[in-house]
Amino acid sequence: MKVQYRFAIGIPAFLVLIQFLGPEKTNPPIDPLRTVQAHLKVTPEVSAVFERACQNCHSHKTVWPWYSKVAPVSWFVIDNVNFGRRLMNHSDWAQYDREEETHLLEEMCELVTQGAMPLLPYLWMHDEAHLEGQDIRVICEWTEGERMRLMNE
Numbered sequence: 511m512k513v514q515y516r517f518a519i520g521i522p523a524f525l526v527l528i529q530f531l532g533p534e535k536t537n538p539p540i541d542p543l544r545t546v547q548a549h550l551k552v553t554p555e556v557s558a559v560f561e562r563a564c565q566n567c568h569s570h571k572t573v574w575p576w577y578s579k580v581a582p583v584s585w586f587v588i589d590n591v592n593f594g595r596r597l598m599n600h601s602d603w604a605q606y607d608r609e610e611e612t613h614l615l616e617e618m619c620e621l622v623t624q625g626a627m628p629l630l631p632y633l634w635m636h637d638e639a640h641l642e643g644q645d646i647r648v649i650c651e652w653t654e655g656e657r658m659r660l661m662n663e
Contacts, residue, residue: 532581533588538570544604549611551659556652560600563628563639567594570601575635590629608660615657619650 546552552560565571567590578587598614599605606614621627623646628639641649 532585533592535572535574535578535584535588535591536570537572538601540570540601541604544602546600546603549603550656553648553652555648559641559645559648563636563641563645565600566636566639567591567628567632568598568600569595570599577635590632612657612660615653615660619653622646622649 542548546560547557560569566573572591575587578584595601598617603611618627622641628636628641633639
């Protein structure tokens with residue numbers, strides 16, 4: 511009976527304790543002069559797709575959902591956002607040189623065409639982020655146009 515009592519007290523205590531451990535959610539300030547919009551010619555259609563399907567993981571405009579407050583799920587969510595921002599950050603596009611910009615633009619089209627972005631676990635909780643054929647065409651046509659423009663400058 512003592513072991514059961516310890517589990518009955520220990521498990522809830524552990525679950526409460528882990529809420530205070532782990533990574534922090536952040537949304538650093540955004541300098542408008544460093545954004546993708548300040549460095550590339552982002553059309554309203556592309557901007558709409560970015561806002562709906564990309565910005566939660568690839569910008570400092572993350573809208574943290576309720577489940578990002580519950581450990582250990584929060585750890586997974588925060589880690590994915592931090593990883594996404596490290597790979598490509600629309601809020602800090604100025605960090606990339608011309609070669610990195612053209613590579614990221616190429617990767618954007620490839621990943622959405624392959625269905626690799628947005629990530630499947632993200633799509634489970636964010637139905638609005640699903641990319642339809644038209645969304646993919648908008649992104650790929652824009653990325654190709656911007657790549658050509660950057661290479662000719």
